Amino acid sequence: MTQPELPVASPLDRRRGRSALSPKRPSEDKAGLADVFPYYAGFAYDWARALLGSQDISDTAVVLDPWNGSGTTTLAAQHEGFRAVGIDRNPVANIVARLRVSAYQTDPELVDASSIRPAEVATSDDPLCAWFTRGSVSRIREWAEHLSHLPPSQSGLPYVALFRAIRSLTTSFEGSNPTWVKRAKSSDELVSVSAKDFDSLLMQEQEFITSRIVTSSEMPNNPVQLATALSSALPVPNGSVDAVLTSPPYLTRIDYAVAYTRELAVLGHDIAKDRTLRAALMGTTLIRKDADSHLQIGKTAGTLIQDVTSHSSKASSGYYRKQVLQYLRDLTAGLDEVTRVTKSEGIFHLVVQDSYYKDVPVRLADICIEECTLRGWNLIDRDPYVVKRTLTSVNTAARNYKKSEVSETVISLRKK
């Protein structure tokens, strides 16, 4: 299990900094365990490490990611010797981030199938019944129950193995849009798996993850704090953060709760019945009650709202206007919080992607720069990268409207 070489950027690569690397996560990103559970719209670990490693910040610096996802920032910050704080409202993301930061510190402990006791589990209302027969759900639920009682430092690996097993059994419910997962329309479509087969799949998945883990006593073992919380209410003290590296959800109608609906079901969340989590996630396609209330916003975002509202297509002045307003409300509330928690002279790297609403360009990079400037940040740099395959290109309706290549931008700012 312990191997001498760590899959990280060399110091030379690090000094070459961001010009040598792209923030876009390569499809086969093995560094930092990114491929063990590919998380949608994650950025590249080597790039994040190179960027943090090239910063002029003290060894005791605190690095924050308020939209931490699978924890690329928290892992890169840990490996660069900083203290890291990662916040994400999706509990699935935090489990993956926990596995990635704990994987280097201790030899992983596998959970043996013999320790999973048969339990009296009521399966009639179980959210996993959307894909599995009730007989199959009992064993899956017994595993999930067992893992829920393990300390977080030990549960990351078996949980991610469980997520991988559930995914591999339900690939038939995935469509061309990687973030939209179907549910069984009739009992004929439900997946059936015996307890014995499920146990051996779980053991195989745990062994696969273990084979990918590199433990090293030389890796910095700095504290990483991960929390399931909202970016609009960060559980972080005022002025305590030295650097922020993050990528918020984009205005591309990605519903993170739907994308992880099967993993959320493993954790006991039924997003079809309880809409709280889905509605709380930025970019959600659900509209909250306050969506249309007054929003104080800069000129660029204001123009976007006007262009969407006056678009001739159906629902533009109704549903889509509210969705854009709601997105901008969440984005700016997150920026307010980043501003509150960052020290003066602190740095902020933000990766965002421009997109289109029909034929209306969504200049998210310009919007973020303007909103940050209004909150007391100075722009240091903006670095655009062309994105070849975006969600716009998998959505045929949007593709008809697409006018030119969209780009991802790394925005770097310093707090006044």
Ligand SMILES: C[S@@+](CC[C@H](N)C(=O)[O-])C[C@H]1O[C@@H](n2cnc3c(N)ncnc32)[C@H](O)[C@@H]1O
């Ligand atoms: C683009 S992803 C971040 C990916 C991350 N950079 C990585 O490498 O994995 C955006 C994340 O924001 C999270 N998110 C969405 N709405 C949120 C909210 N209101 N508060 C906190 N996190 C939220 C999503 O769950 C998702 O994990």
